[in-house]
Amino acid sequence: MFGRKRKNAIILPAPERLPIKMGQKKKALRKISAVLSVVGLLLLAGCSGQTILPNADFYLYYLDNEGVALRQKAATLASEGTNGQIEEVLRRLADPDEAGDNSTAIPEGIEVLSYDMKDGILALHFSAPYKDIPSASEVMLRAALVKTLMQIDDVNAVQFYVEDKPLTDAAGNELGAQNDETFLTSFGEETDDIESDRFTLYYVSQKGDKLVRVETRIYYNSNTALENLVLEHLAQDPEIKGAQAAIADGVRVLDVSVSDGICYVDLDANFLSQTTGMSTQAAIYAIVDSLAQLPDIDKVQILINNEENAVVDSNSFSGLYEPDYSLVLK
Numbered sequence: 001m002f003g004r005k006r007k008n009a010i011i012l013p014a015p016e017r018l019p020i021k022m023g024q025k026k027k028a029l030r031k032i033s034a035v036l037s038v039v040g041l042l043l044l045a046g047c048s049g050q051t052i053l054p055n056a057d058f059y060l061y062y063l064d065n066e067g068v069a070l071r072q073k074a075a076t077l078a079s080e081g082t083n084g085q086i087e088e089v090l091r092r093l094a095d096p097d098e099a100g101d102n103s104t105a106i107p108e109g110i111e112v113l114s115y116d117m118k119d120g121i122l123a124l125h126f127s128a129p130y131k132d133i134p135s136a137s138e139v140m141l142r143a144a145l146v147k148t149l150m151q152i153d154d155v156n157a158v159q160f161y162v163e164d165k166p167l168t169d170a171a172g173n174e175l176g177a178q179n180d181e182t183f184l185t186s187f188g189e190e191t192d193d194i195e196s197d198r199f200t201l202y203y204v205s206q207k208g209d210k211l212v213r214v215e216t217r218i219y220y221n222s223n224t225a226l227e228n229l230v231l232e233h234l235a236q237d238p239e240i241k242g243a244q245a246a247i248a249d250g251v252r253v254l255d256v257s258v259s260d261g262i263c264y265v266d267l268d269a270n271f272l273s274q275t276t277g278m279s280t281q282a283a284i285y286a287i288v289d290s291l292a293q294l295p296d297i298d299k300v301q302i303l304i305n306n307e308e309n310a311v312v313d314s315n316s317f318s319g320l321y322e323p324d325y326s327l328v329l330k
Contacts, residue, residue, distance in 0.1 A: 058151055060092055061144040062102035067137050070144055071102045082154040086115060086122065089148055105144035107133070113163065120156035121177050122149060130162045139196070139219050143183045150180055157239070169196070175217070181236055183219050195222050201233055202289040202328065203243040208278035211286055211327045212243035227256050227263050227297065230290050244278070246286030247271070254306065261298040262320060263291050266306050285327055292323035 059072045079088040092098045094106035106112065111127040124145070133141065146158045157177035160167035166174045196219045202211045216238075220229055235247040247253070247267075255266040265287060272280060288300040299320040301308065 059148070060089070060098070060105075061148045062093070062099045062105055063140055063144060065101070065103055067103060067140055070140070070147070073098075073100075073102075082117065082152060085152050086117075086149065086155070089152070090115075093145065093148060105141055105148070107141070117154070120154060121159055122155045122157070123159045123161060125161045125163060128163060130167075142178060143219070146178045146182065147180065169217075179239055181233065181239060182217070195220060199230065199233075200290070200293045201230065201238070202246070202286045203234065203238050204246050204278045204282045204286050205329060206242050206244060208244075209282055209327075210329050211282060211289065211325075212238075212240070213328055214238050214240060214243065225256070225258075226294050227258055227265075227291055230294065231256060231265070231287070234286060234290060246278075246283050246290075248278075258296055261296065262301055263294075263297045263299070264301045264303060265291070266303040269304055271304065282327060284321060285324055288321040289323045289325060289328070298322070 058075050058077055060075045062071050062073065063069070064071055075092070077085050077088055079085045090106065090112055094104055096104055096108075098104075110130050110133075113125045113127055115125065116123040130138075142160060149155050149158050157179045159177045160175065166176075168174050196217055198215060198217050201214050201216060203214055204210075205212050216233075218229065218233065220226075231247065231253055235245055235251070235253075237243070237245050248270075251270045252268040253265065254268055255264070257264045271283070284302060287302070291297050291300050299322050301320050
């Protein structure tokens with residue numbers, strides 16, 4: 001495990017639930033091994049073998065027939081209002097005709113018993129057979145549901161329950177609420193295995209001069225380089241108040257490599273002109289301290305446009321950076 005502590009789960013109270021209307025035959029929502037093709041993921045694109053679809057206002061996510069990658073389908077929702085759109089999406093994700101050549105995101109034999117909405121968190125309560133889904137398939141299924149439902153305006157996160165019990169991992173830890181940042185976007189690549197670990201990441205404080213430590217669980221393709229995974233997440237705002245991405249929009253990571261305990265991170269010059277009000281020192285140590293949590297990295301070399309001793313706007317980038325946690329807020 002790379003993170004040292006488990007991220008606090010978001011536990012929902014049990015407000016009044018809204019039953020899902022299943023139509024004339026009152027079909028149980030069918031689900032099948034489906035899942036994430038773009039934490040590729042986080043949240044997540046550029047996956048090999050993935051069909052590029054035209055821009056659309058909404059996408060439904062299904063699994064490929066092997067259950068190892070997500071597949072997108074452009075869609076238009078007929079329903080209005082948050083509850084109507086949630087119910088429509090759940091029906092369509094369970095419909096094999098809608099899935100076409102793909103697998104549904106809600107397998108046959110699994111029902112969504114009810115759902116709750118509170119403070120932007122959507123809680124889905126599944127029937128007991130959900131717990132029998134193989135772990136790799138379950139991760140993919142969860143990713144497909146989260147990536148689809150998060151597109152509804154009022155849904156900020158999704159939490160999973162088996163009947164009234166929060167979903168847990170193999171160690172019995174509650175998984176808590178899930179969002180796009182929970183999943184790496186490279187699930188669309190061919191994969192032999194899906195793994196998950198707890199990571200310790202450091203983001204820049206909202207004032208821009210300090211670091212904020214965040215513990216999070218991330219699911220990822222076993223073929224994914226962890227240093228790339230860390231940098232991808234540092235380029236996204238975390239789901240906590242008072243912190244911001246360490247790599248701002250417009251900054252390109254040109255290359256990343258690891259050799260003899262040193263991680264070489266090549267950034268373009270936009271890294272030095274970030275407009276988010278953060279200090280260069282905070283941005284650098286957010287990257288260094290986060291990468292140093294990985295088992296094979298002791299130091300980090302920052303390059304700017306492939307120059308080891310770059311000097312840009314009086315900022316000098318030379319030598320190796322070792323982790324320094326003095327900027328971390330207590």
